Amino acid sequence: xxxxxxxxxxxxxxxxxxxxxxxxxxxxxxxxxxTQDGVDQQLLEGKTYVFAMMxxxxxxxxxxxxxxxxxxxxxxxxxxxxxxxxxxFEIEGxxxxxxxxxxxxxxxTKIKTTWYGANxxxxxxxxxYILGFSxxx
Numbered sequence: 001x002x003x004x005x006x007x008x009x010x011x012x013x014x015x016x017x018x019x020x021x022x023x024x025x026x027x028x029x030x031x032x033x034x035t036q037d038g039v040d041q042q043l044l045e046g047k048t049y050v051f052a053m054m055x056x057x058x059x060x061x062x063x064x065x066x067x068x069x070x071x072x073x074x075x076x077x078x079x080x081x082x083x084x085x086x087x088x089f090e091i092e093g094x095x096x097x098x099x100x101x102x103x104x105x106x107x108x109t110k111i112k113t114t115w116y117g118a119n120x121x122x123x124x125x126x127x128x129y130i131l132g133f134s135x136x137x
Contacts, residue, residue: 003060005053005060005061005062006061006062006087007062007063007064007069007073008061008062008063008064008127008129009064009065009066009069009070009076009127010063010064010065010066010127011065011066011127012065013031013048013049013050013051013052013063013064013065014043014049015126016052016063016125016126016127017031017043017049017052017054019125019126020054020056020063020125021054022104023100023101023104023106024056024097024131025056026054026055026056026059026061027054027055027056028041028042028043028052028053028054029041029053029054029055029060030051030052030053031043031049031052031053032049032050032051032052033047033048033049033050034047034048034049034050036050049065050064050065050067050068051063051064051065051068059089083128083129083130085130086122086129086130086131086132087129087130087131087132088132088133088134089131089132089133089134090134090135090136091133091134091135092135093135094111094119094120094121094133094134094135095111095119097133098111098121098133101123106123107123107124108121108122108123109121109122109123113137114134117136117137118134118135118136118137119134119135119136119137120132120133120134120135121133
């Protein structure tokens with residue numbers, strides 16, 4: 001295996017892209033409009049999107065509208081938003097990100113020190129995915 005890029009089913013690609021840009025510092029790398037007639041490098045006004053790829057540092061995530069996801073991934077079900085897993089990000093500036101998210105009204109857990117010595121906190125994104133953020137001491 002060379003790398004893993006999660007593809008997450010989401011209710012609304014545009015809202016999800018904005019959330020990850022505004023709150024977590026991700027940048028859009030590609031977006032596919034509902035017409036699926038090309039790939040946009042930026043979100044264009046008046047278009048509805050079914051897929052987007054985003055990147056922050058070495059982390060890449062894909063977001064695909066649920067109906068499109070279910071169509072493309074045969075094993076997927078209509079209720080596939082959210083999951084019983086969490087995505088764990090190692091970052092620098094944990095306390096600053098925590099404060100920024102709280103200031104923007106994002107519900108986050110308290111920062112705690114784990115038994116393995118890292119500081120971490122968690123949040124649920126707008127689609128119900130659990131995101132964990134960790135910084136080594």
